[in-house]
Amino acid sequence: MVKKSEAGDESKLLTLDYNNVTAEVVGADKGLGRTELEAMKRHLTYAQKSFLRRKAKGLYPFADLPFDAKMASLCRRLATEGRKKYDDAVVLGIGGSALGANAVFSALRPLNHNSLPDETRGWPRLRVADNIDPESFEVLLDGLDLKKTFFYVISKSGATAETMSQFMIVTEKLEKKLGRKSVKDHVLFVTDPEKGVLNKLMASSPYDFSDSLSIPPGVGGRFSVFTAVGLAPLAMVGVDVAKLLAGARAAQEDFEKPVMSNKALLFAGLNHQLRSFKNGSSLVMMPYADSLARVSDWFGQLWNESLGKAERADGGPPAGQTAIKAVGATDQHSQLQLYMEGPEDKIVCFLGVEKYRANVKIPRLFQDQPELAYLSGRGLGDLLNFERQGTARALAENRRPNMTLLCSVVSPQTVGYLLQTLMLATIVSGSLYGVDPLDQPGVELGKKFTYGLMGREGFEEMKARYDKGLKSDPRRLV
């Protein structure tokens, strides 16, 4: 585990400890030995060069985002005006249009931000409507004072069924409540700079929509947290987006370091080796902090949607390492049994926090009970860190590979650093697996069936195909 002296360095935002994935700790059949680490190093050297070359050609615009201060200042300016006018900021978006804002908001605003009284909160509440469940969407809308609510409509194509359904419902509600002319004052489009339905609506609709922020071409949803997709709502609720980008910049700069001291490369390379040669088919991302729980949701999309691909350069079997979300210490009482004793197909990545932002001390009570006395006088944060360390060690003794990403604190800088590092690791992993980490062809078929079932013009064939192939043997309906 990480020693105080090493990770305590405040200037070090994030530490990766991978001792527990080595053959030395978990054995040669489960862990990586010297030869494998050497092979990994060669692959990574190549992948790093390839990344930097492609980046220079403009193929990875996400990697340039942290250096573009313009969007961040624009978002801050909009927020400075907005915070006076609005009580609620609502993101209408799904997948990559929601997960980044959700993750950073949970990490950096107080966990009770939305229930704080106006004067303490100082910034609008944030609501992220990332599903079309009629029950939760109704509850959300019923809780809003529309006059004081601002909606971010986030969709690159403007054709996302879920987001656009929400947008249509909201538009009608705003019109009924505030009049047609006012609708546009409560809506900001975050979309492609030129293409797509939202741009068409700006060109012509009864509502004179005019406000939009652009998602740079070439930046897909799961890499968009540092575009307006993330920055606009985050600035509006009081996140220091400048510091967030500063952290991301540091990660991007650190990506030029030599392989064996490069966290993004090592995270990608170690997992790729474990996946390819040691049956590490799942990667459990397990933050030991409630504030980081949604970072593992965000990571789950990033990793799974980027790497879960049928088409590989070498024609090999389907790629992908299944990222699984867990939260410590909670899931020690729920998932750990499986990780310790179940199928040996998992790598656990602990996401630790060296110093929590609150200090809650366990008082000296019930000293005559040995099951309680040892807790007295300790901080909850100490207990949480010891549980993480004890769990990592128990897994290692059971020869279950695990690694630790340790944040010095949870701050805009560390979160920015962490997210950028994981995005870089994802792209590098794509090149190690020989897949395109930027596409998601597998989601189209389900959408087309849905269009068919919804009766969308031009998709009659999909409806016919659905009906024709429908197997509904009543014996298998129980």
Add this chain to the structure above:
Amino acid sequence: MVKKSEAGDESKLLTLDYNNVTAEVVGADKGLGRTELEAMKRHLTYAQKSFLRRKAKGLYPFADLPFDAKMASLCRRLATEGRKKYDDAVVLGIGGSALGANAVFSALRPLNHNSLPDETRGWPRLRVADNIDPESFEVLLDGLDLKKTFFYVISKSGATAETMSQFMIVTEKLEKKLGRKSVKDHVLFVTDPEKGVLNKLMASSPYDFSDSLSIPPGVGGRFSVFTAVGLAPLAMVGVDVAKLLAGARAAQEDFEKPVMSNKALLFAGLNHQLRSFKNGSSLVMMPYADSLARVSDWFGQLWNESLGKAERADGGPPAGQTAIKAVGATDQHSQLQLYMEGPEDKIVCFLGVEKYRANVKIPRLFQDQPELAYLSGRGLGDLLNFERQGTARALAENRRPNMTLLCSVVSPQTVGYLLQTLMLATIVSGSLYGVDPLDQPGVELGKKFTYGLMGREGFEEMKARYDKGLKSDPRRLV
């Protein structure tokens, strides 16, 4: 997929559709053919008899809980008194002491229950403190008016480090705020009827603790939702626990049905066959309802902690099928790519809802945009159901096995029925895999290391073992 005519029957609480795991739909290499289904049937016939025999011997007390109306009435009585006195009900519990209450609360109370004004809500808020994160626990405590708060301290042994730390902190806070004598009026122990630390504290402590509810011996945390562990807090926040038990009773009665019309048996048997012979090493539980999202958290513990076991009757490799949580439609934009194209090791179980409790209609706007026009006039619930069906079908066409559990509605009866069915399926799975579904030996080692690191008396050796074995090669700390 399930046809309206079949599942529309209001008397049918839950339907299992397993057409899409058959060889006929997904091919013989991925799906189950006639021979495999026949073999399954034989195993299940045996497992059912064995379960009923063991139940008659009192080995599965969880299966008798739905028939015991006493605890439910006691909890309702306590709630009738409590709702007048308290604004907040707080569960101090982790793992099985928290997940059941969380799941049922989210399913059956309005999604904004906790933020409703007192007069509309009518019952206390529910807070579940299932982690020791100092940041979230501080925020929770700061938001409470202790005079109007009631704490459930839930731990069978009374030695759960996380829960007892919280309890010690809360005790001190209550004493400081309300005086020593009042502490006991705000605390209810839910614990073993005789053994454990909480009983010792009732026998002797400066606080005269006297109120407790029993967890029946032989009912472990993950099977305890229908004991006081779940029922007490749930009744307090307005859940109709009598109807919940009625649903569970119906499931228990249905468990006596013949194998091929027995949902619990089939859910266990199909997954066991797919796991054992078709590489179905993961089971994605994917509710299409925000209200059921926490049911998949609850299921994740139930399935993983019960079945993820090293010790098998036949000496085979480690057992377990990794339950993964997802939520539709949201995760179609996050996880579906992996499920469609990634490693062919997953079974997706859709958890659908035929009729949602809210009806939100998409208005007729923007009719000149074909990407939007087809949405007009539809309900969000229709779209959500079509997305579920389209996704199930797309997976099936890609030869990815999937099944659907369809609730007619989300109600106390259907939720009770669903949870009892899944608990029964878990026990049956234990016997199919040849593991003990009721123990969790794998979590002990991590606890012992934690005790050692915390300096608990008697665990000095664990501290020494930790230090001695610590691999912390600085080259692997990046």
